[in-house]
Amino acid sequence: MSGNLTLLGEALATAKAEDRAALIAYLPAGFPTVDGGIEAVKAALDGGADIVEVGLPHSDPVLDGPVIQTADDIALRGGVKIADVMRTVREAHAATGKPILVMTYWNPIDRYGVARFTAELAEAGGAGCILPDLPVEEADLWREHAAEHGLATVFVVAPSSKDARIARITEAGSGFVYAASLMGVTGTRESVGAQAQDLVARTRATTDLPVCVGLGVSNAGQATEVAAFADGVIVGSAFVKRILDAPDTPSGIAAVRALAAELAEGVRKGRAGA
Known part of the structure; x- marks a missing residue:
């Protein structure tokens, strides 16, 4: 059952072979509706994203900024359930053949x-999970079940992480490493900065896993900047904001597709002339 973890590895390897960073989009399940969320994920992939993280909406998303909190609130008021998250993964993966992870607290x-969650995620064609608040020391049960079903376990490293801590985290993870580019919550930023480049270098010193940078990337220029040094560029709030700002769901989905195309072009410029 390791096919989708392999698919994730292949997507990252293909980007590397093309001398570019992978584009990873984040969108919450159930937003703006379950059906609309599925269409948004498919649009991001059709537009040029290599991988999508489907968010499992949470009532207390401590690491998420106001844009994603708003989307989560809309999804939760709409009654989104874990079954809807699995359906989102299943339908988007079946339609595109691309790797889809779940990001969840x-x-x-x-x-x-x-056991139930990992079995259902694997059955839906999911590639794995990003678990931002699960300490490595408490992850044995998850890792055991994830490995049994061929699911990636993506942990998060932060600029505040000491080198020994980063090594511990990367040793336990699989798929890729999520490098949080700066301290604080998710959201768009004016600049992503040198802190992210330093974190990627420190993380790479501990692992052969791809290192993908998230938190703050919102436009093609920033994607180009981060793609110059990271294996993947993760964009979330900017996609969510396109849907929030749209007058209706079809317009929002079209805006997601357009942003994915812009960002895909951006990541391809990152290594140009480097």
């Missing part, structure tokens, strides 16, 4: 049951 998985 630990509490919903813990309540749902680790």
